[in-house]
Amino acid sequence: MTDLLRVHSISKTFGGLTALQDVSFSVQSGEILGLIGPNGAGKTTLFNVVNGFYKPTVGAIFFKEQKISHYKPHRICKLGIGRTFQVVKPLQRLSVLDNVLASAFLRAGSKAQARERALELLRFTGLYEDQDVISKGLPLGKRKRLELTRALATQPQLLLMDESFAGLNSTEINDLMKITREIRDRGTTIMIIEHHMKVIMSVSDRIVVLNFGLKIAEGTPKEIGSNALVIEAYLGEAQSA
Amino acid sequence: MKKYLPFIILALLFLVPLVGLNSYIMHILILVLIYSLIGMGWNLLGGFCGQVSFGHAAFFGVGAYTAGMLYTKLGWSPWWGLLLSLPVVLVFSLVIGFICLRLRGPYFALATLAMGEVFRVTSENLVTWTGGDVGILLRERTWVSKIWYYYIILLLAIGAFLLIKKVMGSKWGYYFVSIREDQDAAESLGIPTTVYKTLALCLSGALTGLAGAFYMSYMGYIDPKVVFNLHDISIVTIMVVMVGGVATYWGPLIGALIMVLLAELIRSNPGLGAAHQTLFGVLLVFIIIFLPNGIVGDFRKIVKLFKPGRAG
Numbered sequence: 001m002t003d004l005l006r007v008h009s010i011s012k013t014f015g016g017l018t019a020l021q022d023v024s025f026s027v028q029s030g031e032i033l034g035l036i037g038p039n040g041a042g043k044t045t046l047f048n049v050v051n052g053f054y055k056p057t058v059g060a061i062f063f064k065e066q067k068i069s070h071y072k073p074h075r076i077c078k079l080g081i082g083r084t085f086q087v088v089k090p091l092q093r094l095s096v097l098d099n100v101l102a103s104a105f106l107r108a109g110s111k112a113q114a115r116e117r118a119l120e121l122l123r124f125t126g127l128y129e130d131q132d133v134i135s136k137g138l139p140l141g142k143r144k145r146l147e148l149t150r151a152l153a154t155q156p157q158l159l160l161m162d163e164s165f166a167g168l169n170s171t172e173i174n175d176l177m178k179i180t181r182e183i184r185d186r187g188t189t190i191m192i193i194e195h196h197m198k199v200i201m202s203v204s205d206r207i208v209v210l211n212f213g214l215k216i217a218e219g220t221p222k223e224i225g226s227n228a229l230v231i232e233a234y235l236g237e238a239q240s241a
Numbered sequence: 242m243k244k245y246l247p248f249i250i251l252a253l254l255f256l257v258p259l260v261g262l263n264s265y266i267m268h269i270l271i272l273v274l275i276y277s278l279i280g281m282g283w284n285l286l287g288g289f290c291g292q293v294s295f296g297h298a299a300f301f302g303v304g305a306y307t308a309g310m311l312y313t314k315l316g317w318s319p320w321w322g323l324l325l326s327l328p329v330v331l332v333f334s335l336v337i338g339f340i341c342l343r344l345r346g347p348y349f350a351l352a353t354l355a356m357g358e359v360f361r362v363t364s365e366n367l368v369t370w371t372g373g374d375v376g377i378l379l380r381e382r383t384w385v386s387k388i389w390y391y392y393i394i395l396l397l398a399i400g401a402f403l404l405i406k407k408v409m410g411s412k413w414g415y416y417f418v419s420i421r422e423d424q425d426a427a428e429s430l431g432i433p434t435t436v437y438k439t440l441a442l443c444l445s446g447a448l449t450g451l452a453g454a455f456y457m458s459y460m461g462y463i464d465p466k467v468v469f470n471l472h473d474i475s476i477v478t479i480m481v482v483m484v485g486g487v488a489t490y491w492g493p494l495i496g497a498l499i500m501v502l503l504a505e506l507i508r509s510n511p512g513l514g515a516a517h518q519t520l521f522g523v524l525l526v527f528i529i530i531f532l533p534n535g536i537v538g539d540f541r542k543i544v545k546l547f548k549p550g551r552a553g
């Protein structure tokens with residue numbers, strides 16, 4: 001396994017607020033890396049830094065050994081990092097197919113080719129039947145899957161999934177977990193932010209835990225589940241009761 | 242039926258002048274086509290790409306002055322302006338885009354509003370180049386009859402219509418709409434948003450500039466207050482598109498038809514003449530509240546409203 005993404009002592013401050021402080025870790029090719037932490041721990045900020053929306057205040061990010069932390073988001077996407085948003089952002093007034101088509105153009109030579117890829121992906125994520133629906137009218141579960149399909153249409157080598165499971169019912173969660181694993185099996189490395197412990201523990205190969213912008217732990221789900229610092233971050237100190 | 246509608250409209254547009262209409266009605270029709278051309282240009286940037294401009298008079302005026310100055314400075318026919326306004330407007334679009342496109346939403350709108358005024362004031366003061374407030378007057382018109390003018394602007398409008406359809410069906414069109422819906426999401430899906438916003442602005446400016454160049458040849462007189470006019474060009478263009486239907490293909494034509502007819506109707510009534518801007522304002526409020534997608538965009542809603550026995 002090689003490092004696909006290397007986050008090297010990243011700090012990000014907004015004025016006086018430190019959102020991330022000296023965070024380092026790496027994502028290896030072919031794994032699913034979970035990113036967890038209490039609300040406000042800096043998870044989405046970290047995604048925004050990796051994705052290029054924010055420039056890190058200190059530190060650097062390397063993707064396939066290339067420094068990307070000064071690139072714009074579209075360039076980072078072109079290099080092979082796709083992302084989904086916590087608050088889904090579909091092209092509201094367009095059909096599901098057109099949504100996916102718009103992002104498939106990135107690596108397609110022609111509209112026909114883009115369309116073919118978009119349809120194939122819609123079949124994969126189970127939205128094929130809904131391809132003509134205007135995306136505004138989709139229920140949340142399907143909108144989340146559309147968001148994922150759009151990101152996949154850019155054919156990423158690394159996919160950043162920001163709370164794709166939030167607000168889904170248990171059937172939808174199981175379906176999406178299956179899809180997530182399949183995406184990885186097809187060769188896309190995944191970094192995932194999730195609050196659902198059941199999901200994160202079962203789907204991740206490794207987990208990185210953030211709290212107040214600091215990395216407090218890194219390890220396999222089993223190690224994380226028994227880590228005292230992590231338990232404290234989530235449940236508070238034992239004696240405080 | 243719906244499939245043939247465009248062809249029927251097209252045939253009507255081609256045949257209309259042959260009926261032998263008087264020159265006032267021909268003038269109205271030409272105005273409708275001029276405004277629908279500007280509207281289509283505006284719609285590409287404001288409707289499809291979501292960058293609402295309040296300064297399209299800048300492009301219109303630059304197109305008109307390109308044609309006019311070819312005549313006053315070089316002694317060429319202003320018709321060359323139709324060709325040469327394209328590169329000139331493109332250069333100005335790049336400059337305007339460089340300044341304004343880094344801003345988003347209302348800030349972009351305000352910056353373009355300022356741009357339109359900057360162009361007007363500049364052209365008023367660059368007397369050696371533009372002739373200032375005296376304007377540019379063509380000593381003779383190409384044709385007395387309006388028929389040829391009508392066919393030229395009709396062809397320009399049809400060309401613009403087809404171009405926009407073509408662009409919107411391609412990668413560019415998908416990218417424009419992606420930018421409108423969510424610029425951050427578009428950026429993270431690999432779309433270089435600055436590049437595509439600039440492209441939309443250039444195309445939009447070019448179409449508007451064409452209308453301006455035609456206007457010079459057709460009207461035979463321009464001055465900065467006419468072609469860089471905030472209300473009559475920039476604002477009316479937005480109204481044309483809003484009334485007709487933002488981000489629709491036929492909206493600008495329908496909107497231009499309604500707006501031009503309405504303006505003429507009000508102006509020809511001596512009691513109402515001065516109030517035409519007030520009435521435009523009332524119309525705009527009405528459209529925003531009841532038909533936010535314009536007449537073309539909310540066509541189904543209108544049909545439903547007039548169908549008997551469906552209420553309640």
